[in-house]
Amino acid sequence: MRIRVLGCSGGVGPDLRTTSLLLDGEVLIDAGTGVGDLSLPEMRLISRVFLTHAHLDHVCGLAFMADNLFGEVSQPIQVTAIRQTIATIRHHLFNWQLWPDFSSLPTTQDPLIVFRESPVGDLHDLGGGRSIQSFGVLHTIPAVGYVLKSQTGVFAFTGDTGACEPMWDVLNSLPRLDKLMVDVAFPDAQAELGVISRHYTPTLLSRDLGRLRHRPQLLLTHGKPGCEEVLQAECARAFEGWDYRHLKRGDLIEV
Template structure:
């Protein structure tokens, strides 16, 4: 069985319930490295061998520089960061640039670094044991991808941050064994303009994209703004009731 633990799935911080995006797959893989990662103890951090990054926005990578610094010297192998070349370029230029943070792809030595990038583009897959990670299209303010995680028992999709993106929904429709679909709804409908401006979704925009009739998968909503959870859920229940959407929460665990 594959275990997915939600370390963080909120659109922001503020109190114990809210951590930004980080999903732990079993105990060795992360999808995004937002502030939820900071709740793991050192041993759990050191067990993580792979991080798949959807996009470079700070709420999805905030703990990446800190975790590599925390565990680098305790690990025998570099932490492998899987992302598109476009996202790698952003992280190298703006984060691991020896100004904001050390370039851990050359620390402590170029031949044996704490961190290694591994390019993973749309159309490619990365197999880690029986778990197969495949980027999916997304449309956001910066280069972004979602991920499908396929196992012999079914698939899970994490849609990343995205606004309306027909290629994403085409890809989802081609996954016959989809069990869980995690999609963002970053704003309530009262902030629809802001959702469009920032290339996110609100309930009515999401509903316009959902398949009809509903698929056999469970629809889970992430990236809801702290303080707007109730309003967003009410909107979702109004416009997407037949899909039985549930709001994802920190600490949730799903098995496939």
């Protein structure tokens, strides 16, 4: 399983794209501004999209991708998420006002987008020995992370989350965990903002990693633009002894 990081930043800027991961060229996990780096032939190959939550930095690329693919593909794009996420993007994004409702275009019988509600914990077979399963996290709106399994390894992606005890229980219940892509959005000096906006900060994440029985490689993401240097220095201290790296656009994750 090969995951291409289209974007993993907490904001936009030169070389910065918001969260989107492309799994084996055919499955998108989140659809932030990173989707905009895909060519039209690459977009045509995407058959399924899994969303962590409805925040704009994780879904805005879906709007533009749908527009690009209109009239270009014969099969619908399946967009899977928890009920609240689908309700929010239907109501606020694909609502004929902010953007056309591509779940009824070109016709309601044969639409470009098919929304699939999926409760937390649902397991989806992706074929080829691969699977994806959601788990609950704690963010300002209902949100999930995903565990991806291949025949050779296990990768977990928290999406956006603050401190969340049940999440660590889920991760501990996995038979193995090779790589963990996790939110470290703000430096410690902004810990209060991290708590309010439900994002991890280095010291808080370091504390909670103490609950984890596995020792995965840490892939740190969602840093706020402008905070890169401070975050790198704080993470060097907080994750001393861990195999970790700051993920960036264009990176490949092999699982």
